[in-house]
Amino acid sequence: MILELGAEALEFGRSSWRAIQAAGGDELVRAVESDPSRRSQLGESVLGPLGAFDIDPWGSPEELEAAAALCRSVGYWGVPYPVEARLGRPRGGRFDALVVVAEAAPAAAGAGLRLRWAAAGLDGVLYSATPRAGGDQPRRSAFVCPLALEAVGTAQPLEVALALVLPCWTLLGMLDRAVALAGQHVLGRRQFDQPLASFQGVQFQLTEAEVERLGVEELAKYALWSLQTGRPEAVDDALALRLAAIEAAETVFRVAHQLHGAIGFCDETPLSWLSRYSVPIRRLPLGASATRSELTARIGGRGLTGLYSPPASP
């Protein structure tokens, strides 16, 4: 079980974080939203030089952890680029990116990128996917667009699991940032001649968010370990993580917005951008209720592997 990412992965995560900050940090999402044609440059000019696309998550446990650490840094800055989809691309070189989709309404944050997209259903069908016109402006859509699918084969369960897990690492980075922003805001903002942070009502809300964030961090490491070790229940573990991550995001962003007050909805605050760009990850391929249904159906009466249940059969 992974209790902490390896030192190399942690260092890669930190250096990525610094590089993204140096490349513009919070400004990146603003710049790309105002000029969507710059989106594809993010990959080439910011993430490429980091070696992001040289990482092969299937190559070694260290590379898988590095991929997770990179997603977390990308999430922290709300970089509007589907790095998790690119890192999770299927093996074989036929595609540049992989997303898990709900076949009834396939969609991904794929607008404005010239990539060879693949999509996988939770049932394991692999599709070639083509982003279709018809998405809203980025300000409303966060670059989500519908996908046209053409079945081309089968996605391995571990590929599906990876494509579910990496976006949760991106979302975790967003939760890291939202909790940090809320903490900074309540320390700096004064009302009734004292910092908001001195009110217990404020403190308790922040702890609520932090417990959720920490829980996602631990489940994310667990799901990564499940992948690393090729466990037959890796998709169950990925869905368990996803369910907890979506619920955590609901709490964290609700608390962060509430503690920011009206300023948190204004585009001058990073929270406003982060909050909007977290929505596609929370909504796609399935929201909380549908993710729970999927997990419930998959585990049946066997439950999740743990102290009192046997591992799933291969």
Added chain:
Amino acid sequence: MGAQVADLRARLRELVRSEVPEGYLGAFSDDPADLEVAQRFCRTLADEQLLCVAWPPEWGGRGASPWEQTAVREEMWAHHEPRGAQYMGVNWVGPTIMRHGTAEQQSRHLPGIARGEVIWCQGFSEPDAGSDLASLRTAARRDGEVWRVSGQKIWTSYATVAQWCFLLARTSSEEKKQRGLTIFLVPMSAPGIVVRPIQTMLGPHHLNEVFFDDVAVPDADVLGGVGDGWNVVQEVLSFERVGIARYARCERLLQWAPVVLAERWAGLGEDLRGRWARMLVHARRARLLAYRVVDTQSRGQVRPADAAAYRIAVTRLDQESAEVLVEIAGSVAPDTPEARRFCRAVEDHCRYSAAATVASGSVEMQRILMSRSLLAPR
């Protein structure tokens, strides 16, 4: 973790299967035989150095790692704590005496705890000193060669069966209320001690009020220095940093439900099965948050906010899983012994979990602790 922990876990499960009756719900039921089961089980554990597994070998332990201790906590709590009251002596009374006790106190108390023969109770909380423990008023005044203790303790688990009390009392009035507190090791047979059981909704009682009326305690029964009580208590609390492995019982009961319902499981509503699956996710989450604390501890570090986060998560799990389990139990026909055992265990869990956010430090105190860390100047 690893093979050593897995072996230990397997051995504990074997012992539970062979020594603890099926359907056992803890030592403190209406049936005195249940306490006897616990006492016998403790002696069995002690014979294999499993009772005080974390203690050094010279005091009857195995010097177990934090991960082995975690496995013991999990297996015992999952099986309704068949050690009865002993966890208190084992987990912190003994270690505190090892660290602060005189040679005479160590040789007097430690062997009995290691053999599972002595039950301790904890004299901390008072009617007006709960979360604000330092406000306690039970006083000990010097009277020649002895101390005279008077006052009232409350919520004292196991006081009716305990032979000794780990008592915190005020020995002087200082401006800062944390000063002037002292620990006494008091025999419960001392004249002047009266115990009154408190009936609660939580199940068969093990909570009590304890009244001290001019109880004479010799100097030799002071633990640590006079006036050092608060520091000792802080250390005691650090021994209990991870706290009860509540997630283990939750997970065991949740995983038991589909086994009991068998072919009727699929007939439960989808929503209820979904809530059950969600609780399994939350049980895993709480377990991993506990492991986060244990991992830090095993590297010799302490992050109190992580321990607080775990406690917040696990106590909520305890209560929310109880709600889901009660609903599931409503669909169980009690027509087999296993079904009846399941329903009784769920009913017990439901009542006991109500106190999870209050016992051993309220959830509000955990939030205060956590917010101090979150909002500390960096």
